Amino acid sequence: MADNPPDYELADRLALTTPAQVKAIGHPLRTTILQLLHERAATVTELAAAVERPKSTVAHHVEVLTQNGLLQVVRTRKVRAIEERFYGRTARMFYVAAEPSPTGEEMPGDFNDFEVAARESARAFGQGKLWGFIRHARISEDQASQFWHRIAELVDEFDRMPRSGEIMYGFAIGIYPTDHPALPPAQ
Structure with missing residues (x-):
């Protein structure tokens, strides 16, 4: 690119x-x-x-x-x-x-990109113009790290896109551990 x-x-x-x-x-x-x-x-x-x-x-x-x-x-x-x-x-x-x-x-613990994204995206949500996904997967820490490197490449691609159009779009993405429930291993 x-x-x-x-x-x-x-x-x-x-x-x-x-x-x-x-x-x-x-x-x-x-x-x-x-x-x-x-x-x-x-x-x-x-x-x-x-x-x-x-x-x-x-x-x-x-x-x-x-x-x-x-x-x-x-x-x-x-x-x-x-x-x-x-x-x-x-x-x-x-x-x-x-x-x-x-x-x-x-290091400060109160810096949160998702908090910023939530504030910025509220109006788009109200206008029906917010595109987003949230997914949960049980994966290893190594897999999460590898996936994060791929995410960083996507962020870099977004950063390098030619500037055009009249609307400024936000792009929020992350990967984080949760307490989301998981099924027990299959028998």
Whole structure:
């Protein structure tokens, strides 16, 4: 598949290894900023216009993301003697590292992509435009891990799709252990 978005170089994946990084992506406005930058690099002014928030508010959140290694300046241009900075993501996909933080700090446990997806999808559900599945399967941890790698490839494909159309679609996917009941082994 062609690498369409975004219009700057970035790593494919970045492990979030510190609590500060996880907290940085846990804020809804910062998540929105990161999502917008999947399309192209943008200035704080452009981001503020897109999210309809004050430039100072957006600048603060961009700074938090930059300090935590999630955003970087990908290019600059002079506009009336002022250097305008274009920000881009440092990776297409961020994930919380499974290993403990190098500082020994405990990672936040309150970051939940599905909570965000549930909030975002409520209106689509009400309009009859929410497509979704939930399935349960008794599989080994190794099978779950292998399946997760395939899921990550699908997420990467979604991230790289050419940007077109007028509607922004969300895509939520995951795999997790549950207490869902299971039949006993067959006799």
